[in-house]
Amino acid sequence: MDTNNVIVAKHITKIYGKGEAAFDALEDINLSITAGESVAVIGKSGSGKSTLMHLLALLDKPTKGTVLINNKDATTMKGTELDELRNKSYGFVFQQFFLNANDTVLNNVILPLKIARVGRKERNQRGMNALESVELTNKAKDKAGNLSGGQKQRVCIARALINNPSIIFADEPTGNLDSHTGKTVEDLLFKLNKEKNITLIIVTHDPDIAKRCDRQIHIQDGKISKWSNV
Amino acid sequence: MNFRDLVQSASSSMFRSKARTLLTIIAILIGAMTITLTNGIGTGIKSYLNKQLGNLGATNVLTINLTNKNSSGPKSSNSPPAKYNPNHKTALIGGRGPGKKQLLMTNKDLSTIKAIPNITSAVAVHTLSPDYIMSSNGNKYQLTLMQQFGSTTAGMLSGNGVNNNNPNNQITVPSTYPASLGYNSNSIIGKTVEIGITDALGQQKTVNATVTGVQQKNLIGNATAFANTALGNQLYALQSKGLPTSIANEFTTIEATFPSNFTAKQITALQNQLTKKGYTGQTVKNQENTIFTAINVIIIVFDMFGVIALLAASFGIVNTLLMSVQERTKEIGLMKALGMSPRRIFALFSIEAMLIGFLGSVIGVIFAAIIGKIINTIGAHTFVKNFPGLSLLTFPVSTILIVIIGIMFIAFLAGTLPAIRASKKDPIEALRYE
Structure with a gap:
């Protein structure tokens, strides 16, 4: 086994519902992603690409098969272990940002550290560092709701970065942005991938982003239809 | 999240929809105020009576009468009239209402009581x-x-x-x-x-x-x-x-003393001895308790009003928090995705419920204290003028703490349903796009 693999999925199947109504969202998926790689998951809506990301991000458990994270079987982990793994090793960037509009930018960024019970002083320091890497230190005290779309997504990236994750999951990161700001966010994500060697898994419709990734996984009807390398 | 972060997060979410929170707090406030006021009156009257009854006699004194099986006379239930006992004459005592027949005692009774061990002295009350x-x-x-x-x-x-x-x-x-x-x-x-x-x-x-x-x-x-x-x-x-x-030496009551270091148990034993011999012996404490029982019943009835108000208010808490959980679905989902355990999510909403309870009860207690102060001031010049030393409402710290902690507990219970609902939110469902 390649010890460089951060994520390995073995024969994972996800079935929703039971009996007659059973629906196979994913069927027998096998994949492995190496550290520092950037991977795009492409597919039409309903193809199962979101389900795949949820399984890889440990937000959901497969009906069959195993997911190995850093060579550890995540399917047998308890809730608290999963919570800690997501908190410490993963960063999430969502299409709809999910920022607390009433709270300050800094407080939004340090949420993962709050959850991890990191001390006040340290988390504020690390929060400022993360904001620096997305060039938003001047907005730290502003309400998150007052930012523009592109700024919001950069705050999300800062939030995803704050725990120094080994993997960032980005679900349609540019889906809500115009092409110009989308490009900025895109550049930022790939810069982190290259400079900090963070594994990047992007679920996207956008062929331009997909092309910039090292590999593309095409999902169709719950199966991997093809792998492609640029 | 550590405790401080949880409290901070809960309180900021509490004030996010101010009107809703305020209304729930007012509901709790009314309950808290009612309970504090009724208990304040109870405590005030009880401590006053305690002082007054203390004037009546030392605690190591027994007031002894002959037990009359039918002592309540015509007021009594359906029991047949007591048989005439030529050994004991009776006297009619008591002021208003139906008279109460009291058996008369003589020096013979006095010596009987003096002979009881632990009775240190006994005097006839003429x-x-x-x-x-x-x-x-x-x-x-x-x-x-x-x-x-x-x-x-x-x-x-x-x-x-x-x-x-x-x-x-x-x-x-x-x-x-x-x-x-x-x-x-x-x-x-x-x-x-x-x-x-x-x-x-x-x-x-x-x-x-x-x-x-x-x-x-x-x-x-x-x-x-x-x-x-x-x-x-x-x-x-x-x-x-x-x-x-024969008449000069008749009396209805004997006052007897016992060692002042007697425990409640020893006093009861002594009273049982008197009962066996056909006497009823009451300490000041006994008489006090009879009155206090009556006062307690009245206070409990009033407290019921407060409890009903709180019950209504707790549904307000349930409602407020359910709405809060609904509104914060995405936030909860995000926190779970970012690794917050269901237990912490539960704690977050429970703390919010308890904060609402805390605020409501504290403000309620403050209102009650202000109202109490006003009533006491007015009362001292008008309706309780004739009772110097009576402050109608007193609020001991212990009662206030019990009210606040009790209401926070009720709020916690009310918060469990929404908190469980929040802790069970599925992050995938919560973060799904519309």
Whole structure:
């Protein structure tokens, strides 16, 4: 086994519902992603690409098969272990940002550290560092709701970065942005991938982003239809 | 999240929809205020009665009567009338309402009680009927006089209570007497007064006594003067002169003392011994408890109103938090995705519920304290004017703490349903795009 693999999925199947109504969202998926790689998951809506990301991000458990994270079987982990793994090793960037509009930018960024019970002083320091890497230190005290779309997504990236994750999951990161700001966010994500060697898994419709990734996984009807390398 | 972060997060979410939170807090406030006020009245009256009853006698005194099986007379239930017992005569006592037959005791009973182990002393309580009290200014006034038992000095406006060990005649008078007698409550202390009393043959005699104190106006024995043993005995001897000895030696009540270090258990044992011999012995504490039980029942009834208000308010909490959970679905989902455990999510919403309870109860208690202060101030000049020393509402810290903690607990219980719902949110569902 390649010890460089951060994520390995073995024969994972996800079935929703039971009996007659059973629906196979994913069927027998096998994949492995190496550290520092950037991977795009492409597919039409309903193809199962979101389900795949949820399984890889440990937000959901497969009906069959195993997911190995850093060579550890995540399917047998308890809730608290999963919570800690997501908190410490993963960063999430969502299409709809999910920022607390009433709270300050800094407080939004340090949420993962709050959850991890990191001390006040340290988390504020690390929060400022993360904001620096997305060039938003001047907005730290502003309400998150007052930012523009592109700024919001950069705050999300800062939030995803704050725990120094080994993997960032980005679900349609540019889906809500115009092409110009989308490009900025895109550049930022790939810069982190290259400079900090963070594994990047992007679920996207956008062929331009997909092309910039090292590999593309095409999902169709719950199966991997093809792998492609640029 | 550590505890401080949880509280901070809960409180900021609480104030996110201010109107909703405020209304829920008002509902709790009303309940908290009601309960605090009713308990404040209860505590106020009880502590006042405690003081007053303390004036009645020392705690190591038993008031002993012969047990009358049908003592409540016509007021009693359907039990047949008690059989006539030639050994015991009866006397009708009690003021308003149906009379109460009380069996009369003689010196034989006194010796029986004196013979009971642990009874350190026993005295017959005679009814004194003096004609008048007169001071140097020559005016005569009516007088109700009772013999003082036990050693009590509490509740004196000036001077001290009478001393039963003093061989000289001593008397304390109610606060209304000094002015009529030509003194004020301080100058009367140490002065000699004359008491007139008529014996069975119709001859009026006089006895002198020294005023040792002026009693504070109180609930019980308001217009009654108290004599020490020396004065009481002398007056009774004069008053019963000419009476047949059998009648002169009749009385309804015996006051007996027991060691003052007796525990409640030992007192009960002593009372059981009296019961076996056909007597009823009551301590001041017993009499107090009878009254307190009645007060407690009234307070509990009033508390019910507060509890009903709180019950309604707790549904308000459930509603407020359910809406909060609904509104914060995405936030909860995000926190879970970022690794917050369901237990912490539960804690977050429970804390929010308890914060609402805390705010409501604290503001309610403050309101109750302000209202109490106003009522006490008004009352002192109007409706409780005649009861000096009575502050109608008192709020001991312990009661306030119990109210606040109790309401926070109720709020916690109300918050469990929304909190469980929040902790069970599926992050995938919560973060799904519309």
